[in-house]
Amino acid sequence: MFIYDLDFVSLTGLMTSWGEPSFRAKQIWQGLYQHFYSSPLQFPNIPKPLRERMANELDFVGIEPVRILDSSDQQTRKTLFRLQDGHFIEAVLMRYDKRRTLCISTQAGCAMGCVFCATGQMGFKRHLSSGEIVAQVMYYARILHQEDSSVTNIVLMGMGEPFHNYENTMTAIDRLNDADGYNFGARRFTISTVGLVPQIRRFADEKRQVNLAISLHAAEDGLRQSMLPVNKKYNIDEVLDACRYYVNQTGRRITFEWALINGVNDTPEEARKLAVRLKGLLCHVNAIPLNPTQGYKGQATTRERAQRFKESLEQAGIPCTIRMRRGIDIQAGCGQLVSLV
Ligand code: SAH
Ligand code: SF4
Numbered sequence: 001m002f003i004y005d006l007d008f009v010s011l012t013g014l015m016t017s018w019g020e021p022s023f024r025a026k027q028i029w030q031g032l033y034q035h036f037y038s039s040p041l042q043f044p045n046i047p048k049p050l051r052e053r054m055a056n057e058l059d060f061v062g063i064e065p066v067r068i069l070d071s072s073d074q075q076t077r078k079t080l081f082r083l084q085d086g087h088f089i090e091a092v093l094m095r096y097d098k099r100r101t102l103c104i105s106t107q108a109g110c111a112m113g114c115v116f117c118a119t120g121q122m123g124f125k126r127h128l129s130s131g132e133i134v135a136q137v138m139y140y141a142r143i144l145h146q147e148d149s150s151v152t153n154i155v156l157m158g159m160g161e162p163f164h165n166y167e168n169t170m171t172a173i174d175r176l177n178d179a180d181g182y183n184f185g186a187r188r189f190t191i192s193t194v195g196l197v198p199q200i201r202r203f204a205d206e207k208r209q210v211n212l213a214i215s216l217h218a219a220e221d222g223l224r225q226s227m228l229p230v231n232k233k234y235n236i237d238e239v240l241d242a243c244r245y246y247v248n249q250t251g252r253r254i255t256f257e258w259a260l261i262n263g264v265n266d267t268p269e270e271a272r273k274l275a276v277r278l279k280g281l282l283c284h285v286n287a288i289p290l291n292p293t294q295g296y297k298g299q300a301t302t303r304e305r306a307q308r309f310k311e312s313l314e315q316a317g318i319p320c321t322i323r324m325r326r327g328i329d330i331q332a333g334c335g336q337l338v339s340l341v
Contacts, residue, residue, distance in 0.1 A: 002062040002084075003032065004138065005131030007175060020050060026180070028054075033181035036142040063089070063135045069330040076327030078337075079139070083108065083132065087125045089159055090337040091136040093143075094326050100144055101153040104136040105337065106169050107160025112194050113229045114215075116259060117335040119159045121295040127165040133172035141182070154184065157192040157213075159337045163199035173210060186210050192257060194230050195239040204246035213255040213286065214243060218265050219273035240277060247282045258287040259335065260301035260309060260322075267305075268312040275316030284319040291325060291333035 006014065012025040027045050031037045040046075040054035054060075063081040066088075070077050077093045087108040094101045110117070111124035137154060144150050154176070156162045162169040169191070176184045186209035193200065194215045203212065216239070218224035225231040243254050256278070260266040274285070287309060289300040301309070306322050313320040325333055 001057070002059045002129065002131040002135075004062060004134040004175075005129050007171070008178065008180070018050075018053065024050065029181055032138070033178070033183075036138060036145050038138075038142060059084070063132055063139070065139065069332070071327045071330050071332065076330065076332050078327060078330050078332040081136070081139075083128075085126075089128065089132070089136075090332075091140070091158055092327060092332045092337070093140050096326075099152050100149060101155060102137060102140050102151050103155045103158045104133060105158035105160050106133055106156055106162040106165045110160045111164060112161050114194065114335075115227050116261070116290060116293060116296040116298060118293040118295070118331075118338045119335070121293065122338050127168060128160070130168045130171035130175060133168065134175050137176055137182070137184075151184070153188050153190070155190045155192065157190070157334065161194050161196070162191050163193040163196040163203070166199050166202070170206075170208075173208075190255070194228060195234055195242075196230070197234040197238050197242045200239070200242040201245055204242070204249040207250055209252075211255065212246060212252070213257050214239065216256045216274075217258055219270055219277050223265065236277065240281070243283070244281060252282075254281070254283045256283060256285045258285055259290045260287050260306050261290045261298040262301050262305065264298055266301040266309050268308055271309045271312035272316060275313055275318050278318050279316075284321065285313055286321055286323055288323040288334060289325060291328060291336050293336060 008025065008029055011028060012022050015022060015024045024046065028043065031043045037043055039060055040051045040058065043051060063083055065079050066082045067080040068077060075095045078090055080088055080090050082088055089105040089108050091105060092103040105128065107127050108125035109122050110119045112120055114120040137151065141151055156169065173189055176182045177186055190211040190213055192213040192215060217227055221231060221235050224236060247254055287306060289306060290298055310320045310322055327333055
């Protein structure tokens with residue numbers, strides 16, 4: 001049993017079933033999520049026999065770091081983890097100024113097959129459990145803690161489609177959000193989805209404080225479909241209707257992500273078409289020059305073209321930021337995560 005797969009109630013139940021007082025659960029919970037212990041032998045307030053039983057019967061590893069890459073500017077770190085069944089995932093830490101943003105995975109591989117995404121190119125392996133999602137955060141939280149620092153933001157933008165693994169993703173967020181545990185504020189999470197409409201609506205109904213980003217990348221169905229196969233199932237109108245529903249339900253601003261591909265979706269016309277689509281919606285556009293991947297021939301936009309795209313959108317009243325590319329030298333940019341050693 002993987003320790004991070006347990007919620008507090010199950011941990012309490014386990015302690016009771018072991019004949020332990022229920023306050024042990026609280027001690028373990030605090031050890032895990034406030035002191036970032038990674039081994040049962042570390043818990044100073046737990047009696048030795050119980051520590052030994054924990055070591056024998058509970059899995060504290062779950063995800064094992066097998067390769068760490070630091071970018072040449074030392075600001076971005078990518079860690080490859082081996083899962084217990086031999087699959088691999090990656091998670092990235094980005095340091096900018098005071099921010100410590102973690103980009104974590106929700107699946108090994110991805111079933112959505114977006115053509116420009118390395119994770120999509122490798123196909124779907126399996127969903128991650130809630131504990132495997134939580135463990136990526138705890139791994140980096142532990143490292144930052146040793147530097148007297150801490151995670152400031154968590155983006156679910158690593159490998160996989162979080163809304164395809166909805167339950168485990170939300171369970172992981174709830175566990176990290178727990179006030180008696182890691183206590184990571186809901187507003188500091190961002191979930192990115194390729195546009196799974198029923199889940200966007202469900203997420204809206206749950207009225208969570210978590211930020212939502214939608215990968216749009218094109219303003220017309222033909223173009224979007226050629227890049228994002230999921231568009232055959234949920235077209236742009238359906239996605240945007242669900243986005244309007246989300247904004248109405250939550251009052252929260254939505255982010256649209258746009259990978260700028262030279263000559264494909266980075267033209268002023270494309271920006272104008274997008275502006276027409278987004279008119280009246282509480283949103284902004286996050287554009288990012290395409291990151292190179294092995295299986296896709298398209299090229300990144302240029303600085304000038306990106307700037308013109310942004311200006312065209314802003315003239316039409318849609319706020320747009322161009323995100324910096326990070327960690328490209330270690331293939332840690334958006335869409336570059338794959339699980340090959
Ligand atoms: N599955 C989710 C989240 C993971 S991908 C989603 O698709 O939204 C995170 C972001 O990176 C998405 O916006 C995705 O479209 C984008 N992306 C994928 N491949 C990319 C690439 N090669 N260059 C830039 N962005 C890319
Ligand atoms: Fe999956 Fe997102 Fe990559 Fe598309 S962009 S293949 S949804 S991880």
